[in-house]
Amino acid sequence: MARKLNLRIWRGDSTDGGLKDVQVDVNEGEVVLDVIHRVQATQMGDLAVRWNCKAGKCGSCSMEINGKPRLACMTQVASFDENETITVTPLRAFPIIKDLVTDVSFNYKKAMEIPAYEHPKDLAPGAARMEQIDVERSQEFRKCIECFLCQDVCHVVRDHEENKKSFAGPRFFIRIAELDMHPLDTLKNRKRKAQEEHGLGMCNITKCCTEVCPEHIRITDNAIIPMKERVVDIKYDPARMFSAILKREKRD
Amino acid sequence: MSGVFSPTRAKIKERTLRTDKWWIEPLITFAVLISFVIYASFRAFENANYYIEPLISPFYSPCLSSACVEGSSLLGTPIGTIAIFGLVISPALFILIFPLGFRMTCYYYRKAYYRSFWMSPPACAVAEPHEKYTGETRFPLIFQNAHRWFFYAGLVFNVLLTVDAILAFKNAEGQWGHMSVGTLVLLANSILLWGYSASCHTCRHTLGGRLKHFSKHPIRYKLWTQASALNHYHQQFAWVSLFGVAFADIYVRAVASGAITNVYFF
């Protein structure tokens, strides 16, 4: 049942690199990660690739397959034409380390910048009561497997290295949204910070993050736009601006 | 070089390695939007053929300037006549500014034109041509945050256009109880516009999205759930309602100019 597959793999490191053509056996039902492993075991013992679960649960095997950011373990070889060459490259938004492995530390740095959850001071462990409908919105965002495909595809940083300083990226906008919608979180100024410190305004809602998310999280519709609306609530809402002028007070 | 060609990134010369026809979608969007803009501008400056009892074009309703043809000014003519260098400004311009602003700041249309006009980005994982990018953080794009203002204005227009559709149950002599193809056209237009507004992100947010505890506001939760369901199709509403407006105008123009007659059912 095995057939030959033409694969082009980017090999190299920060100094240089390029696409290498290889031919490899492929069996029915295999995913791209399987054939990469076969190449590794039989032809290129030192081919660098990240993976863990092989079931789309850990978000390690992120790469670009025919130019699209995807999980290699969830990309069926059969989804391509029989004689199509499949091109695999590392993520192109992050610094290259080697072959298919990139330096994703940008994302961990951003994770540390998002103010953590704040539990109500007087609420003892086990005393919390939350209704399912109140936790569902945040639960959608907590499905995130941190594959960073959304961070990779987002043109704000993919196409503009210099924006990395001031832009947290879609993965962390859903984190902010998750906390802002968390029924128990008590930290107050998340909306303002999202706009002023995490670069929410840099996003032009072009939705590529949503298109690539393997968890099908509706990043733009359910997190980014609602956060933008929440920012409008505190900064640009007509009714509130009017009443703020009247009352001369600043709200949060 | 910046972006995917930055020195730290994997060295790949192609702007994209996508093998599908990623450029089709922005191309079609561009073509359709630009056609609409050209047609709308032509109509706005034409300043004619927008009213024929009982039908009024959505581009001109409610005609507010004293330059309006008789009968078209539902709310009177508070603006009077404004002329620049002797040219009378078409009353459509005072109207169009609102729906235009609403659509320009619409979250969906923003995506559509950022991609197809500004190519920022043209498609996912395709490098954009710009050197610098600041998003919607400063002038002029910071004004996108005014979408809520336009949303409210849009609601007012929805009401007016619904009134127009109701008025279209008159006949050419102004008697109630008649219905023509034109009635259906205006009715369909106003329904689509309501659909567009109801599926708007701002609408979803105001109805319930801004709440922290749905369980404490069961009615608003219900409304939010319904707005969310519609919101899923906001893109479709955006397009269909755009075609709806254009078609309603084309129809009214055709009738008003005498090219066709508005057939009455009764």
Next chain:
Amino acid sequence: MTLERHKYDVLVIGAGGAGLRAAVEAREAGLSVAIICKSLFGKAHTVMAEGGAAASMGNVNDNDNWMVHFRDTMRGGKFLNHYRMAELHAKEAPDRIWELETWGALFDRTKEGKISQRNFGGHEYPRLAHVGDRTGLELIRTMQQKIVQLQQADGREFGDMESKIKVFAECTITEILKENGKISGAYGYWRETGSEILFEAPAIVIATGGVGKTFKITSNSWEGTGDGHALALKAGANLVDMEFLQFHPTGMVWPPSVRGILVTESVRGEGGILTNNQGERFMFKYIPDVFKKQYADNEAEADRWYEDQDNNRRPPELLPRDEVARAINTEVKAGRGTEHGGVFLDVSKRIPAEVIKKRLPSMWHQFYELAGVDITKEAMEVGPTCHYVMGGVEVDPDSAAAIGVPGLFAAGEVAGGMHGSNRLGGNSLTDLLVFGRRAGAGAAAYVKSSGANPVSDAAIKSAADRLEAPFSRTGGENSYSLHAELQEVTHNLVGIIRTRSEIEEAIAKIADIRARSKNVAVAGGRKFNPGFHLAFDLDNMLLVAESTAKSALLREESRGGHTREDFPGMNSTWRQVNHISSFDGNQVNVKAQPLPIIPKELFDLFDVHELEKYMTPAEIAKGGSN
């Protein structure tokens, strides 16, 4: 080149649930902590846990309490568990879950707004706190974010967020270092660059997870290579009961590339039934005597149980994993399996499609994307897969200190004793939390009382030499093929069903592979080179396999995760011993050691007639220790 060195109070090897919980505890005790893991932060095995975390909160059925949970755990482990660990676990699990909620976790809710709990094999009441079928993800992310919270607090206090807790991701520890018989630090390499790194610390918590990669068909990822087991052995600690491996009854069997990937037990908990190729719901034939009281012997009663759990017995699909795995194995061997060598598992008949998608979203996703099967319409094909190792480092239950090595602690899957001969589903996640916390506290207490213990240059040199060796060899063995060979051996000879002759053969073959592994050569450079990484992982897997095979040979009975064809029954005298593996520098030696005697107050929690099935008359007469 100068060697990269770091000094910390506590070193946590492993960033799964156990490691992270230990790190939080040690930091909150005021110490500085390094967390080291082989993958990126947040990718540890724990992230894959699906079903839930068992804790007797009694939110769904208020008859539940720690005593019921304790009984279930002991029953599931066939009374080979260390009673004290099972007791601590059952008592502390609810607090550990509630604590996660104060860190921001969002579990699924009951109607009253409490944490919802679901049914699972071997648990008498609905007991598993869960989030859909991605509970492990919730657990690990919550703790990851808790660590960020601690780091932010350190940032405010010391100006540097990483001053007191730092994560060293994609860094592999290859050696635990000791001076004067006590822990002094650890040595390893960065996977990214291949360059070496030294940690100096008086206390180490090992939380490296499982050993599944020693087997051919497994639910574990590449990380499950038993590193912690081997590191502990080499540092002079013992492993206990390494013959007990859990074969999860339901792994995917088709397509071949996903063989072994887990199908969560919640599929059965939510009402999935097992059938063979004749459409027979076969589990009714396999209810062992010890479980006859709790499990229904007819379909009507089993079906009623989903509506009314107080008046009906449970469906046999929810028997402990070892029973179900063996039953499936028997069905397939008897020719009643599916085309691809599994059996059918079906939820589509009982549950409406939307409910399946809501309760088992990632299972639906997994089958749809990987096997092209829509589980809301069709049955899944499943078969046993190597899932969990019950055996592990022998520890003191209260402090999680490894017996015999001052300064060494172990928690999570790498620690032994808690689960006896078979782990109940859902007990691992709370095990990680309960004993992770205790290990962190134990390590903190140890550091405060003992102080620093500097690493010697000689220790550094020998660790460094070992890392360099495979690069200096040319034309030696290939680590990939040796690994594949080892997996064949374990799978065929010390797998789910074992016999003396096969185990002996396995021991010989493992010794042979180990001899050849001394000669592994690595192609390419040091930079992110998986061949190089595997060479060291292989070393660990070989020690683990040896320990498993030798323990399996000694135990002449069948119990839990150890089934001997030549000794099919359970034997009460064998229940009285643990098998202790130690390493003498050359090979693993296994000896029997008496099991700690259960105290009277715990003994009395059981019905004596039940205990008679497990204990000798003399033990029963004694009635526990006093």
